[in-house]
Each structure stands twice: as C-alpha cells, then as structure tokens.
Amino acid sequence: MMPQQAGPELLLSRRTILAGFGASLAAMPFFPAWGQTQARAAPWQGVGRMVSDYVTSGRLAGAVAAMGFAQDEAEILARGARTLGKPGAVGADSLFRIYSMTKPITGMAAMILIDEGKLGLDQPVAEILPKFARMKVQRLPDGPIDDLVPAARPITIRHLLTHTAGLGYSIIQKGPLKAAYVKAGLVPGEISRLPIAQVFGAGPTAPSLTAFADRLAEMPLVYQPGTKWSYSTSLDLMGRVIEVVSGKSFDRFLRERLFDPLGMTSTFFRVPASEAGRLTTNYGIMQGLLIPLDPATASVFLDEPPFPFGGSGLISSPRDYDRFLRMLLGFGKLDGKRVMSEAAVRLGTSNLLPPGVGTAGTLANGGGFGAGGRSGLGEEEGTFGWGGAAGTIAFADLKRGWRGGLYTQYMPVEAYPLQRDFPKVAMNDAILMIGVERP
Template sequence: MGSGTFETAALSRRAMLRGGALLGAGAALGTLPFGRAALAHAGHWPSVIALADEYVAARKVANMVAVLGWRQRAPDVIARGTLAIGQTAPAGIDSLYRIYSMTKPITGMATMMLIEDDRLSLDQPLAEILPAFADMQVQKTYDGSITDLEPAEQPITIRHLLTHTAGLGYSIIQKGPIKAAYERAGAVPGQVTRLPLGAVFGRGDPAPSLTAFADNLARLPLVAQPGTRWSYSVSLDLLGRVIEVASGKPFDVFLKERLFDPLGMTSTWFRVPQGEVGRLTTNYGVMNGRPLPLDPARASVFLDAPAFPFGGAGLVSSPRDYDRFLQMLVGYGQIGGKRVMSEAAVRLGTSNLLPEGVSTKGTFAEGSGFGAGGRVGLGEQAGTFGWGGAAGTVGFADLRRGLRAALFTQYMPSEAYPIHGAFPAAVVKDLAAMAKAQA
C-alpha cells in the first residue's frame, strides 16, 4: 500500500483481532522433556528478554511486558520501555493494554460457567435463547450475493458460537456486499481510536446496545452453513447477549461477579476509569515501518463508554490480571486454593470443540483445534490453549505442563511485526534450554 496508509491492510484477513500464529510455535511445548527439575531454572528467559530488548531499543514499540508463570507460583516479569514513546513512566505488570481478541477466551470461559450451571448446553440451539436466530438464511456463495440465499440446514448452537463455526461473518474478514451489510447494521463490535480513520480500519459504527447488535445480526444472512466451516466471526460478541439472557444479568456485570472479582482481576474493564488513565499505554499504528500514535492514552477511545460490552474484542486489562486468568486455567478452575470454575468446565472449554468434520486447514488457525474462544493444540500438543489480540498482545496456557505465558505491547496491525509467532518461539527456545540444563 502507498505512503500515508498503515502497513498491510489494517485488520486484514490475517492481521485482525486474532492470535493465529501463537500456538504454531507454542505447540512445540509438547515435544519438550522438561519436568519438575526445570522449575529450578524458572526466571531464566534470555530469548524472551532479547525479544523485548530488540523491539524496544529499535523503537518499533514503546514497551513490552512478558509475564510467565508455572502452575500457581508467582510469575516472572520482564518489562521494557515506557507507557508511550518519548515518555518516562515505565511500563510494567500493572500497566493497561487493549487486549482486543484476548477477550474471546474470557467470554468463552464465562459461557462454560453457564454450561456448568445448567443454564446453557453445548449443543443447545441458539434460537432457544434468542428466538430471532430461528430460520436463518445462508449465502449460497461465501462472500457472494446477499440475495441469492438458501435456508440454514441446521440450527446454530452454542458450540458453533464458541468455535467460529456458526456461519456468522465479521466485517474485518468478509468482502463485498456482506461486509457492507454488516457495517450498515452496526454489527461491528470493536473500537480502535477517536481519530477519523474508519476507512483505514474498515469499520462502521456499532449498534447502540448488545440487544440491538444481536437483533440486527439475526436479520443478516449467514456466510456459511452452521457447523460446516471455521470462519472467524462476531460469534463471541453474540455470546455476550446469550450470557446476559441465560444469566439474567448484564454481560459486563456477569463477568465482574463470576470471573473478575473472584480472580482478583481489579484492572480489567470495557471502559478505563478516568482515574486509571495514568496506567494506560498508548496504541500505535505502524506506517511505513514507523509507529505513530493511533490511540493516545489521554485521548483514548477506551475512556469513552462503548456502545455495548464487546465480548470478542472489548477489554482493557493489565498483564497481572490476565496472568491471573491464565493461572486459573492451569489450575483447572482454581487459583490460590479458591475454586472459580469446575475442573470439568475448564477441561471441556480448553479441548477441541469443533463440530465433527470441520477443519481449520487453510485458515490462520491451521494445524489446531478450537475450544471456548481460543485455539487448542492437538495430539502431543493437547492442553495448550490461547489466543492473541489485534494490537500485538498474545497469551496462552499449557495446562498439561502448568505453564502460562503472555506478552503485552501495543501496535496495529498485528502483522506489522511477527510478534504473535516470535513470542511463543522465544518461550519454546528458553524451555528447551531449561530441559537441556536438567538433562
């Protein structure tokens, strides 16, 4: 693209709110023979340190904070840089980051809690909760005409929503008339900046409420038959509406009461309180290889009330908070001896929930399965679960080996730098060194 526009198609098919590369390298965890003795070497993360030093010293990013932990032990923290380029306030474990699609695993686990409560079931038709989604119509051609349609051959289910197999679209993924229809309907759950850059980021204005979002979405055609294709979508945002109907509480209230408060996630919000702006990082747009302020902290769109709580891409969180979420996962629902979710719900949510016959081949989730809002490893890599965000954040948990790891920085589009893959690769390299040291 020419000068004056962000590198790559901003939020393009591979660059948007996702973490597709993260488990491609992270899956190598399954091949490493490290065990209890390796814990003695925890804290030695030279490859992760080198990655952070490289990016911050070159001023490609303002900061990088990596948080890595074993089972229920306190995390190792690697922090480099400042809250914004040219500022002096250092970034750290309590700084605030736009985690975008790392919101999806949180929404996924909230859904698993309602399945655990018998308020939902995995293969329950969505129309039992939201009747407007009965009798859906489907595009005969993916991203083709929005008038050449056919009836859905099976109902959308909760499983489909969790795994991006419902046939729903995404304005940052789809092309042609269906993309325009999503934007007209306000089915664009997410926000980037107060700056007038809608044309660059391919977004319209979101619907005024979660109810309106769901109702408008139900009137749009599906892009694929339910249960037949993995296609990244707004399904986790729609689950926000499902959660509030099934629980009888607003979606954001449910998250606070059932996840954030019990986990001690005191710095995770859909809207950053004005009094916390001093901890908020600046988000950058990479243009011609240079980071330029895209969402400055003190003028951030995340200081405004969002149209509704975006369950697919709406949260701001701190590295400390997100580590507590991952710590709960590697604890199979427990953290610090306190149970937040059942072990069964965690095991199910971090397992491969894809409908039979659906493959991720040819997608940016290729080589993996998909669970409750996150990518899961298969075979030797089973037990690895996580996802990344549009502004460079990435996080995963290896439940089998008790490892949790996350990296926080802020730049868009995520593909401007290869961090989604480079961070897990650095973790694996350091784990290999630990394994060699114990041999």
C-alpha cells in the same frame, strides 16, 4: 534497524484490526513435561532478549512479557514506555488493549453456565434468542446477499464458541455482506476516536448488545452452521446469550463470576478515569515509524462503549491476564480458591470443533478450537490461548504446566513476526529450565 515499508500508506489491514494471532501457537513444537518440583535454571532469557530487542530497536514503544510455571507468580520482563517521549515505564500493571484475547474470557464465562446446566453445549441458540430460528445462508460466500438458501441446521452454543456458526465479521467479509454489516452497526469493536478509524470500515455501532444480536439475526450466514471455521462475531453474540441465560448484564456476569473471584482488578471494558494514567498508547506502523493511532490520553477506551464487546472489548494488564491463565493451569482454582469446575476448564480448553471441521489455512492454522481460543492438537495437546489485533498474545499449556503472555500495542499484527515468534522463544526458554530442583 527500523523496518522499512514500501509506500507511504499506513499498514493497517482491515482483516487484522481485531483478528487475533492466527498461526502463533501452531508453530509451537512438542517439548518434554516437567513436574511441579522442578524449576527454572535461568529467568526466561530468550523472551527477555526479544522484549529488549524490539524496544531498543525502536520497533515498539514498550513491551511486557509475563511468564510462569504452575501457580507461581509470573516473572515480569518489561522494557520501554507506555507512550513514546513521555515519562512512565511499562510494567505488570500497565493497561493494554487485548482485543481478541477477550474471546477466551467470554468462552470460559459460557463454560461456567454450561457446567451449571443453564446452557447446553449443543443447545440451539434460537432457544435463547428466538430471532435466530430461521436463518438463511449465502449460496456463494461473500456473494449476493439476496441469493440465499435455508440453514440446514440450527446454530448451537458449540458453533458460537468455535467460530463455526457461519456468522460473518466486518473485518473478514468482503463485498455486499461487509457493507451490510457496517451499515447495520455490526462493527464489533473500537479502534480510535481519530478519523483514521473510518479507513477500517468503522462506523456507528449498534447501541446495545440486544440491538447488536437482533440486527445480526437479520443478516445472512456466510456458511452453513457447523461446516466451516470462519472468524466471526460469534463471541460477541455469546455475550448476549450469557446475559439472557444468567439474568445479568454481560459485563456484570464477567465481573461477578470471573474478574472479582480471580482478583482481576485491572480488567475493564472502559478504563476508569482513576486508572487512565496506566493506559498505553496504541501505534500504527507507517514506513517503519510508530504513529499514534489511539493515544493514551485521548483513547476511545476512556469512553463508555456502546456495549461490552465479548469478542474484542477488554483492556487488561499483564498481571491481571496472567491470573486468568493461572486459573486455567489450576483447572479452575487460583490460590486455593475454586472459580470454575475442573470439568468446565478441561472441556473449554479442549477441541470443541464439530465433527469434520478443520482449521487448516485459517487463523487457527490447523489446530483445534475450544471455548473462544485455539486448542492444541497432537504434539501441541494441552495448549490453549489466543491473541489480539494490537500485538498481544497469551496461552497456557495445561499439559506441561506453564504459561506465557506478551503485551504491546501496534497495528497491524503482521507488521512484525512477533506473535509468531514469541511462543517459539518462550518454549525454548522453558526447555532450558527443565531439570533444576525448585528451592
């Protein structure tokens, strides 16, 4: 049955355009561990049903799940089309807007530099970007932007990685600070060439990553650094930190240190013309109908972006992103090749939140937070991942040795419970596969 929505308005929340998957991983209960000598009793049947049900019911144009154990190649479960009414089925190499799933990649890039001693986890950002030396903080969050107090402590690399720097986000903030962000071009991401993008506060974006960082330094913080988890532009700012420290442009650093070594040949900030035929269409949900929001043939991601958005800018394929997850499960190695150190992966996927900071009631929903992604605590220990505003979600369970990703394109995320339900269904499948010897 098609979902019915009250009213004719397009259900595209400003808060969720780039927001990630919130509580999805928080709903994952504990399940027993298995060894690498064990294998699947059946191929991800629940995930397959979920993918099929959402597409055949007309709720999605297409969806792809990429599921795997340890370093095995992913099993691909795909259904539907890249664009409704046009030829071309979705598959492992289709291209999806992964939005905030960019953040864990940026986080792991930072961990490479930390591991090499070029960055310190608790190093003040102002040592790299001096304009962040004397930050001011709103006395009342989202209140007047001229009623400020000095920052009690410097913003650190840890704060950027874990959304505890106190920075704002144009998709989260309200009132005068949101308006100031939009006016300054601090809109960290692109949605569409269509006029509807203006509904979500989209406007002229800072012309470069340098300009983005400089303008961000002029904005007041929403919270004192190190005191509160608040979703923010911090991973976009981390992109600027990475290029200053590495001496390379941010996108070049990602290409040379992660994408090329991992064989991620389908991950881009701009989709090359030669690959445009693989791009999916992103849809908005209106009265239960799928309305093209960013058509594949006229996508804003076919244009050169103003700069590489470290928080939301990447296009990727299920096969490519799965290679990133496989590397995490290999603690830095993929197909026998070391890309990151084991120590860097273990640290980056652990809980890096400052002492006393929790995530209850936030998008991270009571979990920990690592280098750009949610880090499981307690019974969820070992899980690491995040999601994107257009329905994608991916995670790796480093403790129990499995991984999963779901790729589709719709906004807003909360229109369907897909991101919340996918980890549960995937984990139930994994439980059923325990105990069968691998051939």
